[in-house]
Amino acid sequence: MGSLAPYARAEPDSVHNDDSRSRKANTRQLFLTIIFTIIDGNKQRISLFRILAVPFRPMTTRTRFAPSPTGYLHVGGARTALFSWLYARRHGGEFILRIEDTDRQRSTPESVDAILEGMAWLGLDYDEGPIFQSDRFDHYHEVIQRLLDEGKAYRCYCSRERIDAVRAEQMARKAKPRYDGHCRHRTDAPSENAPYVVRFRNPLSGEILVDDLVRGAVSFQNDELDDLIIARVDGSPTYHLTVVVDDIDMGITHVIRGDDHLNNTPRQINILSALGATPPIYAHVPMIMGPDGQRLSKRHGAVSVMQYRQEGYLPEALLNYLARLGWSHGDQEVFSLDEMVELFDITNVNRAAATFDTEKLSWLNQHYIKNIEPMHIARYLSRHMGQLGVDPSEGPDLVEVVMVQRERAKTLGEMANNSLYFYKDFDRFDAGSEKHLTRDAGNALQKLHSHLMALEEWSATRIHETIMDVAEDVGMKFGKLAQPLRVAITGRTFSPPIDITLELVGKNQTLRRLERAVEYTSGT
RNA sequence: GUCCCCAUCGUCUAGACGGCCUAGGACACAGCCCUUUCAAGGCUGCAACACGGGUUCGAAUCCCGUUGGGGACGCCA
Numbered sequence: 001m002g003s004l005a006p007y008a009r010a011e012p013d014s015v016h017n018d019d020s021r022s023r024k025a026n027t028r029q030l031f032l033t034i035i036f037t038i039i040d041g042n043k044q045r046i047s048l049f050r051i052l053a054v055p056f057r058p059m060t061t062r063t064r065f066a067p068s069p070t071g072y073l074h075v076g077g078a079r080t081a082l083f084s085w086l087y088a089r090r091h092g093g094e095f096i097l098r099i100e101d102t103d104r105q106r107s108t109p110e111s112v113d114a115i116l117e118g119m120a121w122l123g124l125d126y127d128e129g130p131i132f133q134s135d136r137f138d139h140y141h142e143v144i145q146r147l148l149d150e151g152k153a154y155r156c157y158c159s160r161e162r163i164d165a166v167r168a169e170q171m172a173r174k175a176k177p178r179y180d181g182h183c184r185h186r187t188d189a190p191s192e193n194a195p196y197v198v199r200f201r202n203p204l205s206g207e208i209l210v211d212d213l214v215r216g217a218v219s220f221q222n223d224e225l226d227d228l229i230i231a232r233v234d235g236s237p238t239y240h241l242t243v244v245v246d247d248i249d250m251g252i253t254h255v256i257r258g259d260d261h262l263n264n265t266p267r268q269i270n271i272l273s274a275l276g277a278t279p280p281i282y283a284h285v286p287m288i289m290g291p292d293g294q295r296l297s298k299r300h301g302a303v304s305v306m307q308y309r310q311e312g313y314l315p316e317a318l319l320n321y322l323a324r325l326g327w328s329h330g331d332q333e334v335f336s337l338d339e340m341v342e343l344f345d346i347t348n349v350n351r352a353a354a355t356f357d358t359e360k361l362s363w364l365n366q367h368y369i370k371n372i373e374p375m376h377i378a379r380y381l382s383r384h385m386g387q388l389g390v391d392p393s394e395g396p397d398l399v400e401v402v403m404v405q406r407e408r409a410k411t412l413g414e415m416a417n418n419s420l421y422f423y424k425d426f427d428r429f430d431a432g433s434e435k436h437l438t439r440d441a442g443n444a445l446q447k448l449h450s451h452l453m454a455l456e457e458w459s460a461t462r463i464h465e466t467i468m469d470v471a472e473d474v475g476m477k478f479g480k481l482a483q484p485l486r487v488a489i490t491g492r493t494f495s496p497p498i499d500i501t502l503e504l505v506g507k508n509q510t511l512r513r514l515e516r517a518v519e520y521t522s523g524t
Numbered sequence: 525g526u527c528c529c530c531a532u533c534g535u536c537u538a539g540a541c542g543g544c545c546u547a548g549g550a551c552a553c554a555g556c557c558c559u560u561u562c563a564a565g566g567c568u569g570c571a572a573c574a575c576g577g578g579u580u581c582g583a584a585u586c587c588c589g590u591u592g593g594g595g596a597c598g599c600c601a
Contacts, residue, residue, distance in 0.1 A: 068601045103600060160599080167597095176526040176597055197599055215529070224527055224597095232599040239601045263528055263596040286530080286594090293593065321536090324550090328537055331549040350530095350537075353594060357535050360551045370564080408563040418562095436561095467560090482560040494562030 061093025063254045065119075065126075066243065068100040069111035072304035073118030075356065076258065076288045076296055079322040083285055084256040085124045086323070086344040096250055097129035102242050104134070118305040122315050123337065131250070133242050140237035143245050143275070144198055144230060152274040153230060155196040156183040178226035198231035200240070200271055208266035213254075213283035214349045220266040228267060244268050248277045256283045256346065259353070283346050286326055286353045296356050308361075312384055312412030316372065317365035325354045334367065362410040369409060374402040377412070384416035385423070395423035396504040404496035404504065418495075422504050425513065426491035433487045434520070441484035442521025444474045448485065449514045458507045464499040488517030 065081040067073070073081075088095040097119065101107035116130065133140075147153035156179075167177040184201065203222045210218045230241035237245075247255060262284045272279045290300035302308060308318055320335050327350070329335075329343045369377055378398040385392045392398045401419050409415035420426070429437075448470045455462055471481040482498045489510060495501045502510050 066601085070601080100601060106600070163599095171525070174525040178526095178597065218528070220528075226597085229599050234599085236599085238599070243601085258595095259529070260595055261601090264601095266528095284529085289594080291535085295594075324536065326536090331538060333536090333550050352530050354537090355535060357551070360536065363551055366564090405563095407565090464560095477560085479560040486561060492562090496562085498560060 060251075061088055061091040061254060062096060062250065062252050063088045063093060063256055064096040064098050064129075064247070064250065064252050065124075066098040066100050066246075066257075067115055068103065068106070069108060069115060070103070070106040071111055072114045072306060074296075074303050075305060075308075075318075075322065076303075078118065078122060078305050078318070079288065079325060080256060080258055080285055081119065081124055082122070082319060082322055083283075083327070083344075083346065083349070084254075085126075086340055087254060087256055087283075087346055088127075089341045090344045093253070094127040095125075096131065096252070097126040098131045098246060098250070099129075099133065100239065100242065101132055101134045102237055102239060104236070107134075114304075114306065121309055122305065122319060128250075131246075133246065136242075136246070137237065139249075140242055140245060141235070144237060144241065147200070147230070147274060148198060150274075151201070153198050153200050154184060154186070154227075155189070156199045156227075156229070157186070157190050157194050157196045158182050176224070179228075181227060184227060195233045197229045197233050199227040200230050200267075200274070202227050202267065202270055208269050210262070210265045210269065210282055212262070213281060213346050214286075215262070215284055215351055218262065218265075220263075222266075222270070225267055225270070230271075240264065240267060240271065244271045244275070244277075247280055248272070248275065252280050254283060255280045256285065259284045259287050283349070285349055286351060288325060289353050289355045291355060291357075293355070300356070301358070310413075312380070312414065312416070313361065313365050314368045314372070314380065314412075317361065317368045320368075321361045321364050325356070326350045334364070366406075366410045369406045369412070369415070374399050374406070377402045377406065381412050381415060381419075384412045385419070388416055388420060390416075390420060390423045392423065396506070400504060404500050408494075408496070421490045421492075421495075425509065428491065429487060430492040433491065433493045436484040436487045436493070437517055437521045438484070439521050441481075442518050444470060444476060444481050445484060445488060445514055445521070446518050447474060448481070449511060449518065452502075452507070452514070453511055455507070458503060460497075460499040460503045463502045467499065484517070485514075489513050 063084040065077075065084050067077050067081075085095050087093070099107075099112055099115070101112075112130070119126070144153065148155070158179075162182070163179065166180050166182075170177045179199070183199070189196070202225050206222045208220045208222065210220070212218055228240055229238055231237055246252075265282055265284075269279045288296045290296045292300075294300075296303060302311070305318070309315075316336070319337060319340075323335060323340050323344075324333065327344070327348060329345075329348070335343070378401075381402060382392050382398055385398070401422055402415075405415050405419055409418060448467065451466050451470055452463070455466055467481060467485070468478060471478050474481070483493070486495050486498050486501070487493060489495075489498075489502060489505055505513075
């Protein structure tokens with residue numbers, strides 16, 4: 001990354017224009033200028049010069065996802081990543097992944113891996129990155145120094161104790177706690193090597209208008225803001241400084257992020273202006289809540305994207321669910337990633353926070369399990385079978401299993417669990433299922449055993465016929481015989497249709513399990 | 525507490541210009557049908573414009589207020 005080159009002249013007022021969410025992008029502003037030029041004959045040359053004078057303004061839409069590596073990829077983070085990604089893909093732009101690891105204490109390489117893994121699993125590819133802020137400290141220091149030199153920032157020698165006391169006093173007065181500007185005008189240092197932080201000299205008056213793509217125009221008074229720290233006592237830069245510098249350097253045109261950053265925006269715009277840069281366009285998407293209406297967190301259960309993978313959710317389902325959480329396109333519920341790219345409109349994102357609903361996610365997951373190519377599902381399922389200690393190559397074709405199980409599983413974990421008996425014998429009947437293994441049933445099963453043994457073609461059709469025959473023979477209805485048979489073969493009361501189940505379990509295993517069940521009934 | 529944001533069925537939402545809304549869809553739930561279990565599927569049902577004022581011939585849609593919820597107020601991001 002080069003030095004901080006402003007992409008345009010400082011236009012502090014440019015944030016104040018346009019009064020609606022309709023503002024599309026920089027391109028539109030340029031367009032207007034050009035049209036104006038054409039109709040304005042006399043001033044044409046001057047106006048044209050103005051356009052050309054703007055050194056370089058990236059016309060390409062560039063969005064970014066900038067997580068801090070202090071944990072796993074959260075579903076909320078995944079959603080803002082998705083929205084940013086969709087926006088870039090929709091508008092022919094570029095999507096950048098930036099790791100905000102300026103807090104060296106909390107950032108961990110494991111978290112970085114978790115984030116990259118999550119992004120990869122979801123299929124959110126990036127055109128640049130991951131870019132690590134920790135690699136750019138020298139550059140941040142230059143910027144901080146420049147701000148200091150220009151008097152746009154100052155050294156603050158206040159002790160933490162003093163700050164705490166000020167805050168406590170303000171809270172007691174029921175005022176908003178903030179820095180009181182004690183060192184704002186100080187020119188000397190209290191002592192030779194006195195420790196200090198660097199604070200940004202925020203304007204004292206005036207109004208900042210954030211023209212947000214999802215929230216519309218939001219205004220803030222500068223006198224509500226305080227002078228925030230941009231460099232810690234050890235000299236390291238803080239978040240507010242690094243986001244701004246990076247967004248400028250990386251040519252980010254649209255900042256799509258969580259709602260919790262809306263209040264940070266005016267301060268960042270002030271820093272942006274101090275650096276002579278034009279603010280990007282902002283879009284603050286609402287947060288995701290837990291069922292109790294509180295911000296979604298680990299205590300609500302699964303929040304890590306990889307945990308959903310672990311439980312057997314498909315990336316297609318999670319992506320679809322996340323997109324529909326806040327965004328909509330009429331009544332449509334199911335979207336492929338490609339469709340989302342085609343239809344996504346950030347201005348259609350809802351302003352209100354949404355509650356995460358696992359039930360609906362599960363429904364979508366099952367929808368995808370049922371509709372995606374069985375071969376594809378089989379590949380995912382294979383991994384889950386393996387985790388349960390089963391090698392799927394040692395039994396029926398997994399694709400066949402998927403086809404008979406996909407209508408009765410919400411997750412692949414569930415499907416794997418319910419498919420174990422196709423690959424290995426079970427050692428006990430499910431609690432309550434043995435009640436189907438009565439002495440009467442035993443007699444029928446005994447008879448069925450010999451008929452099945454004589455069966456030459458082991459197919460669902462032939463098996464079905466055999467069961468029918470035996471049922472008729474012993475004077476039972478099909479279902480009456482099917483249920484004890486099911487318990488005998490699967491150890492449980494539910495399974496795919498019994499004939500297909502038997503076919504997949506295989507003749508040998510079927511006969512063996514039947515014998516065992518018959519033996520069991522003789523003891524009842 | 526201060527500032528900012530938000531407010532349609534239990535949940536996600538549709539609702540461009542106010543009349544097409546006796547508010548639509550989906551999940552969940554209930555019932556019925558189908559049925560060899562469990563599902564899946566089909567049909568039906570339950571269920572909401574937070575409240576109060578305006579503006580208007582007419583408001584879920586516009587304005588104000590109230591209430592409620594969320595967020596920010598870190599040498600975290």
